[in-house]
Amino acid sequence: MTHILVIGGGFAGVWSAAGAVRAARAAGQAGNDIHVTLASPADDLVIRPRLYEDNPESMRLPLDRILGPIGVRRLTATVTDIDTEAHTARAVTRLGEQQDLSYDKLVLATGSRLVHAPFPGAQHLFDVDTLPAAAALDHHLHRLPQRGTHTGRHTVVVVGAGFTGLEVATAMGERLHRIADPHGMSDEVRVVIVDRADTLGPELGPGPRPYIESVVGALGVEQRLGRTVESVTPDQVVLSDAEVIPTATVIWTGGTVASPLTAQIPGEHDRLGRLAVDTHLRVTGVPDVYAAGDTAAAQTEDAHSSMQSCQHAQPMGKFAGHNVVADILGNDPLPFEPDPYTTCLDLGPGHAVETRGWDRIIDLTGQEAKTRKRNINARWIYPTVDDPQAILAHAGRFANGANKQTPHAA
Numbered sequence: 066m067t068h069i070l071v072i073g074g075g076f077a078g079v080w081s082a083a084g085a086v087r088a089a090r091a092a093g094q095a096g097n098d099i100h101v102t103l104a105s106p107a108d109d110l111v112i113r114p115r116l117y118e119d120n121p122e123s124m125r126l127p128l129d130r131i132l133g134p135i136g137v138r139r140l141t142a143t144v145t146d147i148d149t150e151a152h153t154a155r156a157v158t159r160l161g162e163q164q165d166l167s168y169d170k171l172v173l174a175t176g177s178r179l180v181h182a183p184f185p186g187a188q189h190l191f192d193v194d195t196l197p198a199a200a201a202l203d204h205h206l207h208r209l210p211q212r213g214t215h216t217g218r219h220t221v222v223v224v225g226a227g228f229t230g231l232e233v234a235t236a237m238g239e240r241l242h243r244i245a246d247p248h249g250m251s252d253e254v255r256v257v258i259v260d261r262a263d264t265l266g267p268e269l270g271p272g273p274r275p276y277i278e279s280v281v282g283a284l285g286v287e288q289r290l291g292r293t294v295e296s297v298t299p300d301q302v303v304l305s306d307a308e309v310i311p312t313a314t315v316i317w318t319g320g321t322v323a324s325p326l327t328a329q330i331p332g333e334h335d336r337l338g339r340l341a342v343d344t345h346l347r348v349t350g351v352p353d354v355y356a357a358g359d360t361a362a363a364q365t366e367d368a369h370s371s372m373q374s375c376q377h378a379q380p381m382g383k384f385a386g387h388n389v390v391a392d393i394l395g396n397d398p399l400p401f402e403p404d405p406y407t408t409c410l411d412l413g414p415g416h417a418v419e420t421r422g423w424d425r426i427i428d429l430t431g432q433e434a435k436t437r438k439r440n441i442n443a444r445w446i447y448p449t450v451d452d453p454q455a456i457l458a459h460a461g462r463f464a465n466g467a468n469k470q471t472p473h474a475a
Contacts (some may be wrong), residue, residue, distance in 0.1 A: 066098045067393050070154060070166055072144045073174035074105025074128055075113065076375050077358025078381040079448060081172040082137045083460035084386025090457065097453050101330065103132060104156055106143040111196045114375050115442050117233045117411075120238060121199035122439060130450035135457060145327045147171070149351055158365050170353050170389045171197055173340070174382060177359035177373050182224070182317050186297030190224075190317040193233060202316065211347055215300070217311030218251045219245045222302050225318035226260035226267055228410060233316055234258040234286050235333040235413030257287040257310060259294060259302075272416045272425040279436060285446065297425065309459070316371065317377035321373055330354060335362045337373070343472055345398040346385040353392075357385040365403050369423055375446050376465060404464050408439045446460035 070108060071082045089096030097107035129298040132139050142156035142164060144287035154166045159185055179194040181187065191202040212218045219241050223234040234256055241254045248296070260267075265277050265288070265409045281288070292314075293305045301311060302310050323338035331340035332350045341349045348354040358378035372376040380403050387397040407428075409419040417434035429437060445465070449455040 066100060067169045067388055069099065069101045069170045069172065069393075070168035070169065071101065071103040071174060071386075072105075072147075072154065073172075073176055073324075073358070074103060074107055074110060075174065075176045075358060075378065076110070077176070077360075077378040077385070078103060078105065078174035079110055079128070079131055080379050080382030080460060081174050081355075081357050081386040082132060083135060083448075083456060084383040085139060085390050086135045086386075086388045087173075087460040088390035092394055092396075093319075096390065097105065099390060099393060100138070101136075102138040102140055102166070103128070104140040104142055104144050104154070106141065106159075107196075108141060110198075110448070112442075112446065113194075114446065116196065116199035117229070117236055118195040118442075119203070119243075121193070121196060121203055124199075125196060126450060128449065131448050134453040138169060140166075144175075144326065147173075147326060148355055149330060152353065166266045166355075170355070170393065172355045172357060172382075172385050172389060173324075173326060173330065173348075173360050174357045174378075174385070175326050175360055176378075177321040177323055177324075177337075179317070179321055180319045181292075184294050184296055187317070189297045189299050190315050192317050193229070194321070202314075205314065207244055209241075209244060210250060212313060215311075215313060215351070215433045216413075217255075217301065218313055219250060219318065220255040220257065220310065220312040221314045222310055222312045223256065223258045223316045223318060224260075224302075225320070226258050226262065226265045226288075226290070227318065227320065228266065228408075230258060230260070230318040231266055232411045233279065233318060235284055235412065235416070237316075238284055238286065239414050253344055255287070256285070256364060257289060257312075259289040259292060259304065260441070261291065261293045263291045265290070266410075267422075269410070270425045273408075273410070273420050273427055276418050276427065276430055277410070277412065280416045284413050290441070321359070323373075326345070327356070327360050337362070339373075344400040345388045346381060346401055347388070347392075353419070355385045355389055357381040363401055365401075366405060367423060369406070371403070372406075376407070379446070380404070380463055381466060383460055386460070387463075399463075409434065409441055411435070411438045411442075453461075
């Protein structure tokens with residue numbers, strides 16, 4: 066019997082497990098002795114790209130409805146240690162019990178975490194990095210009208226003008242108005258975005274920037290660019306130029322780094338802590354270990370490194386799962402070949418921008434791009450549930466949104 070251990074219950078982990086099951090079943094009798102276990106501290110797949118939206122607690126699917134129908138054993142536990150030489154991992158269950166897990170092949174897909182804020186008062190920040198954090202922000206926003214006459218009661222300061230910061234800031238005005246308007250407090254609504262860079266979305270490049278700037282301006286989002294945060298209290302934020310902004314809500318979007326578990330895997334790591342992998346998603350120089358999603362620095366087209374995004378996490382998981390089984394059975398693995406790189410940035414009510422390529426050439430804007438973004442967030446990234454045949458068929462669609470399987474992957 067051969068044991069595959071997948072660590073992580075996000076998109077990359079789920080599709081690694083499903084991809085492995087699919088490949089094992091496709092091998093017929095040769096795959097009968099391959100067993101897949103997925104370890105995750107949570108019971109749900111969190112739809113992380115949607116956590117900036119209203120009602121974030123609904124942005125999840127039970128893992129058992131995805132993994133159960135295809136026979137993946139699920140362990141609800143947090144993996145704390147990995148020994149790649151002994152081929153073991155140590156996990157702690159919700160009851161505090163320790164379990165030692167052995168594996169023949171390991172897929173590390175534990176995702177990423179938010180970078181810690183470097184200034185005093187960071188304990189007062191909100192974020193949308195995890196479901197509990199997004200839910201805490203949502204509950205806080207709905208309690209704002211009960212805060213009395215506090216100055217800055219309905220002011221939100223978003224720290225970071227990157228992809229996540231822009232989505233949060235441009236959605237926040239509409240969210241705040243839904244809360245404040247019924248109480249006659251619409252004139253209190255104010256959204257401010259702060260970034261040390263001199264431009265909005267610096268990593269998005271110059272292509273979409275004029276459109277982003279026009280939408281941000283039209284929505285009335287105030288900009289404090291070329292500045293940083295000095296400190297935060299429950300009632301205000303102080304900027305590096307000494308400006309004081311009264312606010313009850315400061316949201317931190319300062320970027321992400323790979324899960325700390327990657328540090329327990331020997332080998333090369335990039336500046337985000339991600340593991341170097343080969344074209345088959347095997348961790349370089351570490352036998353029997355694969356990585357997928359935000360823990361892996363995989364090469365994409367034109368020698369670019371993969372992004373920490375759902376766009377790359379889903380296919381990476383499918384390729385990793387397939388290749389682990391190919392490795393076990395002595396079959397040829399499949400090189401990771403993601404779709405051509407695109408971005409689709411939500412920009413609040415009625416607006417979005419979609420770009421293609423690493424130069425981010427604009428493809429769609431306005432309502433057309435907004436419809437595309439809604440389809441991505443609410444339909445296309447959701448896995449099939451309850452139906453084992455449909456789940457495994459989805460695991461064989463290596464290209465996002467494609468209806469055909471990758472050649473030779475069946």
